[in-house]
Amino acid sequence: MTTASNERMKEVSPAIEYAPAPESRAIVSIRERYQLFINGSFVEPQEGKYFSTINPATEEPLSEVALATEIDVDLAVMAARRAFDEVWSRMPGRERAKYIFRIARIIQERARELAVLESLDNGKPIRESRDVDVPLAAAYFFYYAGWADKLEYVGPGPVPRPIGVAGQVIPWNFPLLMAAWKLAPALAAGNTCVLKPAETTPLSALLLADIIQQAELPPGVVNIVTGAGETGAALVAHPGVGKVAFTGSTEVGKRIQRTLAGSGRRLTLELGGKAANIVFDDAPINQAVEGIVNGIYFNQGHVCCAGSRLLVQESIAEEIVERLRRRMASLRLGDPLDKNTDIGAINSAGQLEKIHRLSKTGEAEGAVAWSSGCMLPERGYWFPPTVFTKVEPAHTIAREEIFGPVLSVMTFRTPAEAVQRANNTVYGLSAGVWTEKGSRILWMAERLRAGVVWANTYNRFDPASPFGGFKESGFGREGGRHGLESYLDR
Ligand code: NAI
Ligand code: MG
Numbered sequence: 159m160t161t162a163s164n165e166r167m168k169e170v171s172p173a174i175e176y177a178p179a180p181e182s183r184a185i186v187s188i189r190e191r192y193q194l195f196i197n198g199s200f201v202e203p204q205e206g207k208y209f210s211t212i213n214p215a216t217e218e219p220l221s222e223v224a225l226a227t228e229i230d231v232d233l234a235v236m237a238a239r240r241a242f243d244e245v246w247s248r249m250p251g252r253e254r255a256k257y258i259f260r261i262a263r264i265i266q267e268r269a270r271e272l273a274v275l276e277s278l279d280n281g282k283p284i285r286e287s288r289d290v291d292v293p294l295a296a297a298y299f300f301y302y303a304g305w306a307d308k309l310e311y312v313g314p315g316p317v318p319r320p321i322g323v324a325g326q327v328i329p330w331n332f333p334l335l336m337a338a339w340k341l342a343p344a345l346a347a348g349n350t351c352v353l354k355p356a357e358t359t360p361l362s363a364l365l366l367a368d369i370i371q372q373a374e375l376p377p378g379v380v381n382i383v384t385g386a387g388e389t390g391a392a393l394v395a396h397p398g399v400g401k402v403a404f405t406g407s408t409e410v411g412k413r414i415q416r417t418l419a420g421s422g423r424r425l426t427l428e429l430g431g432k433a434a435n436i437v438f439d440d441a442p443i444n445q446a447v448e449g450i451v452n453g454i455y456f457n458q459g460h461v462c463c464a465g466s467r468l469l470v471q472e473s474i475a476e477e478i479v480e481r482l483r484r485r486m487a488s489l490r491l492g493d494p495l496d497k498n499t500d501i502g503a504i505n506s507a508g509q510l511e512k513i514h515r516l517s518k519t520g521e522a523e524g525a526v527a528w529s530s531g532c533m534l535p536e537r538g539y540w541f542p543p544t545v546f547t548k549v550e551p552a553h554t555i556a557r558e559e560i561f562g563p564v565l566s567v568m569t570f571r572t573p574a575e576a577v578q579r580a581n582n583t584v585y586g587l588s589a590g591v592w593t594e595k596g597s598r599i600l601w602m603a604e605r606l607r608a609g610v611v612w613a614n615t616y617n618r619f620d621p622a623s624p625f626g627g628f629k630e631s632g633f634g635r636e637g638g639r640h641g642l643e644s645y646l647d648r
Pocket of ligand 1: 328331354356357385388389390391407414428430431462559
């Protein structure tokens with residue numbers, strides 16, 4: 159063994175071995191085929207086409223899902239319009255609230271089913287789908303149910319009115335939670351919805367369709383059309399859609415903006431990010447290391463607000479990186495359904511390819527990669543948690559969103575330099591600040607061009623708190639009172 163590898167052995171403590179503890183799949187029955195959810199029923203797509211969705215941890219096909227074309231999207235928008243005109247917009251807020259509360263309660267009742275299905279279709283660890291995605295999805299429905307009869311308090315001015323039909327396109331990183339973020343405020347405000355889930359993770363939205371039937375929502379109030387980019391494009395281009403809400407890539411967001419330009423139709427975009435997690439020399443080190451790990455390795459880094467740039471004050475940089483490596487070496491990668499798994503599968507072959515490409519670029523440009531060397535399963539899409547040091551602000555990996563478990567470490571000397579480096583990005587979704595000093599937290603938060611600034615924590619969500627970006631991270635806010643505004647007309 160060389161000295162270098164000896165050094166490395168000393169540096170990392172081996173992962174503790176646990177017996178496998180897989181969550182049972184038996185709780186969820188996945189249908190062989192899923193149709194479109196239009197006007198309260200599951201219906202055959204007009205052209206009869208289907209596509210398959212797979213489990214990214216095994217590459218095994220899970221189900222066939224209907225491919226909605228323009229005709230289906232049109233049927234869904236018409237159903238939503240009828241439901242808006244005849245039922246939903248006329249219903250008193252307190253009555254709408256009951257339906258939304260019912261959805262929240264059924265999500266709680268069927269939480270295990272939803273969590274297992276989410277982990278199967280997305281690849282995220284069951285611990286995350288069970289403890290984060292599903293409870294938060296219920297929390298957003300509960301929160302917005304409470305607003306449905308209080309819309310006159312959303313802001314100043316006359317009593318607001320709903321817009322009409324909302325067309326909502328969501329990504330694959332938090333499939334159920336993003337559906338909740340979109341549907342709950344729209345419904346509370348009195349709009350009806352056509353939702354398009356991502357093509358690699360449609361199953362939890364289709365289970366939500368089941369829940370919506372169970373909650374006896376009037377037909378057409380929520381419609382779910384499955385398909386890929388063309389289906390999404392047909393939905394956002396439909397003139398019957400009065401408000402478009404999109405979460406996904408900056409590239410598609412820009413395209414949607416062009417489609418809607420001059421149409422008078424409303425739009426909110428939640429796009430990419432390249433968040434800085436900023437650690438000062440007086441930070442609580444152990445908490446900070448946990449926060450860094452949670453910020454970038456959580457959900458395989460498939461998080462728009464991931465803390466993908468670590469900015470550390472120079473005097474503690476070495477210590478932080480060493481402790482981080484030690485912690486990374488104890489992360490367990492593998493079966494998403496195993497309750498001890500920290501790191502699950504990358505959602506798709508395409509996303510894995512993007513992470514490999516950007517990591518190679520990082521090395522080619524002179525940054526140095528380190529990963530704990532954990533064993534990767536043979537089948538499925540996997541990428542080990544990786545940290546890059548010797549990163550320069552001009553490097554591609556310091557600028558581009560990787561959307562994978564890859565962290566770029568840079569240093570700073572003064573608070574002003576930390577702000578300057580943190581803001582040196584086309585994005586502005588989120589940031590983290592780690593320091594003992596409350597005054598410094600406020601000083602930083604005032605200067606960081608980011609929609610969310612976490613202090614001594616990271617990746618915390620609350621339905622009452624608005625979330626959204628600056629610059630190329632998009633515009634509009636989701637969550638809280640602000641999240642209702644884009645679904646209301648004055
Ligand atoms: P994407 O933007 O293509 O997909 C997001 C959603 O938009 C999906 O439902 C997709 O079917 C739909 N879509 C695709 N083209 C469309 C179009 N022309 N009109 C309307 N809808 C359309 O994102 P993709 O390809 O899955 O991921 C690419 C990169 O985007 C990721 O590597 C990541 O960097 C970023 N991303 C950011 C997310 C965020 O939360 N802000 C979520 C997902 C991806
Ligand atoms: Mg899938």
